[in-house]
Amino acid sequence: MKEFSQRVYDAVRQIPRGRVASYGQIAAMAGNPRGARGVGFLLHRNPLPGEIPCHRVVFKDGSVCTGFAFGGPEVQRRLLEEEGVLFLADGKVDMQRCRWL
Numbered sequence: 001m002k003e004f005s006q007r008v009y010d011a012v013r014q015i016p017r018g019r020v021a022s023y024g025q026i027a028a029m030a031g032n033p034r035g036a037r038g039v040g041f042l043l044h045r046n047p048l049p050g051e052i053p054c055h056r057v058v059f060k061d062g063s064v065c066t067g068f069a070f071g072g073p074e075v076q077r078r079l080l081e082e083e084g085v086l087f088l089a090d091g092k093v094d095m096q097r098c099r100w101l
Contacts, residue, residue, distance in 0.1 A: 011029040019056065020062075021099070022059060022060040025101070026039045054070070055070070055080060063091075064080070
């Protein structure tokens with residue numbers, strides 16, 4: 001069986017453009033439903049930022065990460081908007097319309 005980190009990266013690679021997943025969703029897909037913090041840690045250390053689209057992972061309420069490792073929350077939001085992800089007036093991703101699966 002693949003280790004958790006590889007399963008996380010594999011799951012994140014599957015998120016299509018214009019969609020987002022939550023940290024908990026990715027943790028569950030990787031076989032550890034209580035591993036959302038571990039997902040965050042792994043994505044912060046993303047070994048292949050251009051290949052593993054960690055910007056597509058947000059908090060379950062649609063908030064972007066204030067500590068987005070590759071440029072900050074403004075960069076994460078811009079990347080998501082460029083892919084067609086919709087944001088609500090409160091600055092959170094519209095999870096009803098943009099959540100993957």
